Amino acid sequence: MLSRRTFLAMAAAGLIGPQKRPVEMVVRSTRPEDLEMPLSGFDDYITPVEHFFVRTHVPVPKVDLAQWRLTVDGDVSTPLTLSMDDLRKMPSGEVVSVLECAGNGRQNYNPPVPGVQWANGAVGNGRWRGVRLADLLRRAGLKSGGMEILFDGADTPPGTMPDFQRTIPLKKALHSATLLAYEMNGEALPAKHGFPLRAVVPGWAGDSWMKWVTSVRVMNEEFKGYWMKSAYLHPGNAVAPGTLVAPEAMRPVTSLRVKNVISFPADGAGVEIGKRILVRGAAWSGDKGPVTAVDVSVDHGRTWGSASLTGKPSQFGWRLWEFPWTPSIEGHHALFARARDASGDVQPLAQEWNPSGYLWNVVARVEVDAGTNPNLASSIDRGSPVAPPSNFRATCLACHDDGLILQQRLTRAQWDRELNKMMQWGARVTPEDRGTLLDYLEKFRP
Ligand SMILES: Nc1nc2c(c(=O)[nH]1)N[C@H]1C(S)=C(S)[C@@H](COP(=O)(O)O)O[C@H]1N2
Ligand SMILES: [Mo]
Secondary structure: OOOHHHHHHHHHOOOOOOOOOOOOOEEEEEOOEEEEOOHHHHHOOOOOHHHOOEEOOOOOOOOOOOOOOEEEEEOEOOOEEEOHHHHHHOOOEEEEEEEEOOOOOHHHOOOOOOOOOOOOOOEEEEEEEEEEHHHHHHHOOEOOOOOEEEEEEOOOOOOOOOOOEEEEEHHHHOOOOOEEEEEEOOEEOOHHHOOOOEEEOOOEOHHHOOOOEEEEEEEOOOOOOHHHHOOOEEEOOOOOOOOOOOHHHEEEOOEOOOEEEEEEOOOOOEEEOOOOEEEEEEEEOOOOOOEEEEEEEOOOOOOOEEOEEOOOOOOOOOEEEEEEEOOOOOEEEEEEEEEEEOOOOEOOOOOOOOOOOOOOOOOEEEEEEEEOOOOOOOOOOOOOOOOOOOOHHHHHOOOOOOHHHHOOOOOHHHHHHHHHHHHHOOOOOOHHHHHHHHHHHHHOOO
16 A cells, blocks of 8 residues: 555656546545645646535534525615525626635744644635625615625634634625525535535635535625634734734634645656656736746756746636746755736745744745656655543543644643633633643643
8 A cells, every 4th residue: 555645656757647637535534624725726727526625614504495595685775585586586607716825834833823724725726606795785675884794604613613604795705706696617516615505705815615505695894703703814914933913913714815826747756857848837816917927947956947827817816837847956845926917016935923823925936956767756744642631532522623722833831822712612621631732732742
């Protein structure tokens, strides 16, 4: 049996083929489900549902379509209660758009921050169809005082965790690409992705893309719920790595930043001298305009060449790119790829740190070994976990599994704050248990 890592490295190095590689999702958590798309997912223009990343704060709600209704209320002249049939009778819009979690790439931040430790794959490119939010708001008779739109979904939080409710400003809500979608890639929206209806907010990070939508409310003042005021915040200005940032200095995460991922060759793969390969990847951006170029370096950033972008320009979809390379020098090579958007923004060489590890978009980098025998793929030994204390299961695994916990890379002080947060949400940690739990948690390294 090959390990998954060795298999992927061999497949990436072209040692297994030509049959289509099986695509396995990277499981970051099973309960609630957080699934990451593996690198091979960046080879598809439209990400198939079975490879699309999943991010859920709480278990997927069961929705009975016969009972399901969407309400549109708040600062409108005619509040609406609509069934799916009513929605399907309205004119529909379609958009191809990247959906990326704000925390995609969190794994790269140092010092580490709490949260799902995504590598590159909390992102996918979908084809979304549904009603334009602007049409719906017009139908309800939007009044002039409307400031922002509050979405709520059918999911219910465990313990005393605040309900997942999010707002977007009216201007973004009225953009013609902003949808309430009932279809993904030409089929009914799957349960994990928000059946029967989800917000599609092209160019913006995933936290605005409310799933299982049941309520749209026009607000004439700023909504101050937990998920707007204590989560999905980013410092307005750069801060020193590892510092605690005052909430007043934070701004909501909105637009994605120009970004790209090298999907081939894989980091650590072997490549063969004299054999031409196509270095490839996917690039996308946010509100500032579509991707216009991707530059690639195969010599540690000394010289750069232009990759060819395949497919058509797209405002919100990603662009696949490729760059031919024939390794000629034996040894270790660093490959870089840097995307540019229509506003002239390029990916940075280093990232400003932020307390939640959002919006990672550093120039993509992989390192490969060129030799006459391409089977140089390295594998990383993560070591074996430390055994958990006896109080761990009862205290910590009631609402989620240990995947969410054991992937963190936190200090004792950071774990101490995590325990406080969990206690606010209903975890019961006795003063006697606290020390034992912290001893265990701080030792663990994924
Ligand atoms: N109701 C609800 N909507 C939600 C979430 C959630 O937990 N509950 N997660 C959000 C986050 S943080 C992201 S990144 C996207 C993920 O969408 P996906 O699972 O379809 O990829 O859904 C968003 N919508
Ligand atoms: Mo997210």
